[in-house]
Every structure is written in C-alpha cells, then in structure tokens.
Amino acid sequence: MRWLKKNKVITIVTSLLTISFFIYQYTFRPNESIEDISPDxxxxxxxxxxxxxxxxxxxxxxxxxxxxxxxxxxxxxxxxxxxxxxxxxxxxxxxxxxxxxxxxxxxxxxxxxxxxxxxxxxxxxxxx
CATH class of the missing domain: 2.40.50.140 (Nucleic acid-binding proteins)
Structure with a gap:
C-alpha cells in the first residue's frame, strides 16, 4: 500500500511540473516581429x-x-x-x-x- 501511495505522489508532482513548464513557455514566448507578419x-x-x-x-x-x-x-x-x-x-x-x-x-x-x-x-x- 505504501508503494502505491508513493507512485501517486510522484505522478502528481511530475504532472504539475510538466503543466507548469508548458504554461511558462506559452506565457513568456517572444512576440512576432513586424517583418514576419503578413499585412492585413x-x-x-x-x-x-x-x-x-x-x-x-x-x-x-x-x-x-x-x-x-x-x-x-x-x-x-x-x-x-x-x-x-x-x-x-x-x-x-x-x-x-x-x-x-x-x-x-x-x-x-x-x-x-x-x-x-x-x-x-x-x-x-x-x-x-
């Protein structure tokens, strides 16, 4: 039973770290340069x-x-x-x-x- 509880904690922590990483990457991505944007x-x-x-x-x-x-x-x-x-x-x-x-x-x-x-x-x- 103890082994099962430890696996759950590791899985939850790993999932939270992965989600946090992707949120950070999305939030702090660089802006598109005006040269790269096609005009409207x-x-x-x-x-x-x-x-x-x-x-x-x-x-x-x-x-x-x-x-x-x-x-x-x-x-x-x-x-x-x-x-x-x-x-x-x-x-x-x-x-x-x-x-x-x-x-x-x-x-x-x-x-x-x-x-x-x-x-x-x-x-x-x-x-x-």
Missing part, C-alpha cells in the same frame, strides 16, 4: 486613411503596408500625407527618409487621434 492591408495611405477613419475598431492592432508621401519629419517618426503618423521601429531608421519622398512602409495601427484627425502606427519599417 496593402495599398496607399490615402485609401487606408479613408477606410480606417470610418471603422477604426476593425483596424486597431492590425499590420498594414502602405505607400505614401512623407509630409513631415520628426526625430521619432514621420507623417504620411498629413494624416498618418508613423513611429520608427529603430531610431536609426530616421536617417533613411526625407521630406516629400514617396515611401512604402509596414507598421501596426495603434490609435486614432480625434483632435488632430491622425492615425497612429508604430514599429514602422521601410520596405525596399
């Missing part, structure tokens, strides 16, 4: 602005690939077509862009500023 929208920034402002909730946190003209530059990012602010994924990416340049970017939609009527993207990368 491909097109021009002007078309996307019209689409996203009418129904923003369906585009929030989605990855998009847009082509547009840089109308303003900032140390943290740039503005496409006066209505779409893109924050760089890496700070050194700002040296590759110039005002009035047509650019294709990939980024994640993170918000809409009602006051400025501007869409916000982060983790933006320039595509060649």
């Amino acid at each position: 929208y491909l097109g021009t920034s002007i078309d996307f602005i019209r689409l996203a402002t009418t129904n923003f909730d369906s585009w929030n946190t989605k990855v998009v690939q847009l082509t547009g003209e840089i109308t303003a530059l900032d140390k943290n990012g740039f503005t496409l077509n006066n209505k779409l602010f893109c924050q760089f994924k890496h700070e050194d990416d700002s040296s590759n862009v110039k005002a009035n340049q047509t650019i294709t970017i990939k980024g994640r939609v993170i918000g809409y500023d009602d006051l400025l009527e501007e869409l916000k993207l982060n983790e933006c990368i320039q595509l060649k």
Whole structure:
C-alpha cells in the first residue's frame, strides 16, 4: 500500500511540473516581429486613411503596408500625407527618409487621434 501511495505522489508532482513548464513557455514566448507578419492591408495611405477613419475598431492592432508621401519629419517618426503618423521601429531608421519622398512602409495601427484627425502606427519599417 505504501508503494502505491508513493507512485501517486510522484505522478502528481511530475504532472504539475510538466503543466507548469508548458504554461511558462506559452506565457513568456517572444512576440512576432513586424517583418514576419503578413499585412492585413496593402495599398496607399490615402485609401487606408479613408477606410480606417470610418471603422477604426476593425483596424486597431492590425499590420498594414502602405505607400505614401512623407509630409513631415520628426526625430521619432514621420507623417504620411498629413494624416498618418508613423513611429520608427529603430531610431536609426530616421536617417533613411526625407521630406516629400514617396515611401512604402509596414507598421501596426495603434490609435486614432480625434483632435488632430491622425492615425497612429508604430514599429514602422521601410520596405525596399
């Protein structure tokens, strides 16, 4: 009888450790890189602005690939077509862009500023 009780305890402890390991692996898995995610929208920034402002909730946190003209530059990012602010994924990416340049970017939609009527993207990368 004692041997049977000892086997039950070992089985329960082993099961708990295994389950804990898988929960830990699932919880602390690395995030997908923006480069690896396929975009939910491909097109021009002007078309996307019209689409996203009418129904923003369906585009929030989605990855998009847009082509547009840089109308303003900032140390943290740039503005496409006066209505779409893109924050760089890496700070050194700002040296590759110039005002009035047509650019294709990939980024994640993170918000809409009602006051400025501007869409916000982060983790933006320039595509060649």
